[in-house]
Amino acid sequence: MRYLPLTDTDREDMLARIGVPDVDALFSDVPDGKLLKAPLDLPRAKGELEVERIMARMSARNVAASSVPFFVGAGAYKHHVPATVDHLIQRSEFLTSYTPYQPEIAQGTLQYLFEFQTQVAALTGMEVANASMYDGSTGTGEAVLMAHRVTRRRKAVLSGGLHPHYTAVVRTLSEMANDDIVALKPDVAANEDILSQIDDTTSCVVVQSPDVFGNLRDLKPIADKAHAHGALLIAVFTEIVSLGAVVPPGAQDADIVVGEGQSIGNALNFGGPYVGLFAAKSKYIRQMPGRLCGETVDADGQRGFVLTLSTREQHIRRDKATSNICTNSGLCVLAFTIHMTLLGQAGFTRLAEVNHANAVKLADLLAGVKGVSVLNESFFNEFTVKLGKPAAQVVEALAARGILGGVPVSRLLPTAGLDDLLLVASTEINTDEDRAAFVAALAEVL
């Protein structure tokens, strides 16, 4: 086995040095009869070439986003990632390192975490950011729990425009912990009356903008009402690129901001790994979940970085910790940070502009197809169209024509009776040819 350096001679010498007759003597604490004698019913070791062939065959059965006109979003987005990003995250010293428990030989990791925290705080318009969550959905769950700790209340109000998977993650946690949630009904026009749900028992209001249907939402009135009742506003986004074009949640007085960072530096990966972004007002840092990196000095007075405020964390506080998280999405954070560094605000705002322009072009073209109407007043790079037919069928028919044309709302909300709605996303990767092919195919299948 090519990954195992010991030879049989080594093994014999080592057993002799330890003073045991065979390796099973080292498993003597395994109860009688529980040590496996027969080999497991799995194939034997394979060489590199053979494994590569097996994996390539499975991969080839999937339709890759780059190989077709591609308009799928709803929480994960196909963007172009500069080649430099993947090269750098594969540097051995980044790829094969661990949590920076020994800061003197982990300054590389710690410094990029610090850069990441600064970037996320700037993008969201918030005072502090942590060093990543698993993804946007689990980050939203953590944000709700954090709001419960801050307000000492246990009722969260969830907008109907929150991504249904995010709602489900929050609901799972809440039901388990016997907390309350009020989840509003999905409303494509974003006319929901969320303000009337806020009262003195509310711990937080969770609102996504752009929401799952693509609508941009005005957060300030919700923040004001929440604050008047001692509740927090948790602002959520699934497309970070939108923050290059729209008012950031921090400027609308959000208390906690959570989002999905996959769009910057990270591939689609069929859903993971992604990277959760999490920012807050600085008065709440001791209630924040997850990892934080802080600046300090070494014995010579030179600047350095360490993991900090760990007294909030599970390995110290155990059942009183702010969360049970003990890993983060370190490498995904690195990819995010490098890509964001390459973009800078100049590139990032340009990227946002191109995304929006492409989406507007697409919306105009789709609106011209007979039987199709675009439902959004405002949007960034994703919007909802109404078709005269079940969107799930339309998407399959488009796929058969080699076009991945969006996400049927019924896939996210099977019981909402919104079967003829389709979520369509467009980014900088879409060309005029892609749009023309989409429009032509849609006209054909409707």
Place this chain on the structure above:
Amino acid sequence: MLNRQGRPTQGTASAQEQHPTFTGNKALQQIEPLIFEIGHHETTGVDIDKPAPFKARLGQHARQGEIGLPGLSEPEAMRHYVRLSQKNYGIDTGLFPLGSCTMKHNARLNEKTARLPGFSDVHPLQPVSTVPGALEVMLELSHYLMTLTGMPAVALSPKAGAHGEACGMMAIKAAIAAKGEGATRTVVLVPESAHGTNPATAALIGFSVRSVPARADGTVAVEDVKALLGPDIAAIMLTNPNTCGIFEPQIVEIAAAMHEAGAYFYCDGANFNAIVGKARPGDLGVDAMHINLHKTFSTPHGGGGPGAGPVVLSERLAPFAPVPFIHVEGGTPRLVENAADAPQGNAPFGRMTAFHGQMGMYVRALTYMLSHGADGMKQASEDAVLNANYIRAGLSDLMSLPFPDHPSMHEALFDDEWLKGTGVSTLDFAKAMIDEGYHPMTVYFPLVVHGAMLIEPTESESKASLDLFIATLRDLAMAAKGNDKERFTAAPHHAPIRRLDETRAARQPVLKWVRPAPVAEAAE
């Protein structure tokens, strides 16, 4: 003296007086500024053309004002992050014996397959008909995990070990609720020696936590568990092999006692890498166990993630597994994304995460499993255990063993009894290892052992590598017992940076870069 970024040069004062230079840098030990100190707001390392004029649809939401982020050109970014990488220690740099963290070789084949476009470039919500290969990976991985653990079901979606713990405990909570005991079974037993994630997880989902004492030999005794059992007990969360590196000898009796009391047995599978192919949790009475794909099946740790924490489940917990999951009917796999679509008899407790979990990690882990095969995985476990015991045998005459009566599994645990009176602490000893070119072992964990040093070499190390490591540690141990205190208390001497003031970081938290005030104002 200022360096080229206009900041004062630092480093050891004496060295500077003897060898003053313009930059203050020494070979590869450059000070690397933050991107905010070297970048510019108008600089960008990407080429994106301005779109043709169009009518924006942002409503009144258009951003006003600057973001306040600098950019770097591609060569500048390349150099910045390469230099940062040079300040990091990884498993490809040298032995990384962090106990409980399992720093084994990360095969680059895993990286290559994970980047195949059919895996990395597919969207979780594109039509299921366009991703049969992705479902095949998930099914194949599930098959391997179930076979290796002897468990009948698996929930793939948890995104890390602790997330997997939550998933397993939620399944247990759902099963208890289904029996109508939700209001009464509210307590979870957690040994004192457990990972901190265990009590945190139990509390997260609304259980209260009661501690089980650790015996003097480092194990949990069935009598101690039985003494705590009652109608209020929901489950025990037990790590096996445990955090002291010992296989719990009474695990079967403990599982039986839990089941007899109507409670469940959650096994923390963080150390599963010690027993793959040697023993199956399903044979021991486990109801749920998470598997850290990154530890056991070698997906890279990447500076602390991403992880992946699939959970294997017993027959009685399987119906409660969260969505999404794959259901095979008549040989055809179907992706079940909503509880309403679940096959009859299933009552998913909810959803752990948006989408389907860590596909990128599934591919890496499956690649590792196919490469090793059943024979290679068993051999890997045996070698990991052999290597740990070889280190133990090589050091036990100099360093003290808290639990000499049990063989070590994949990690060897020492305490600081042997350092008594030397003025050298466990932390000092760890920092001195840095000067010898090694990443330190895990220190001060498990908490039940004073000044713990937990060494996990893994199966990736050759005998020559272990011999050198043992010789180095013996040399250091002799020095610690001799009169060479400075070598330890002032260590590291040869790292890119000297020992860091962690107290200051916590007392005066600085969590992001802030533009310094102009010099003139600062002087006033």
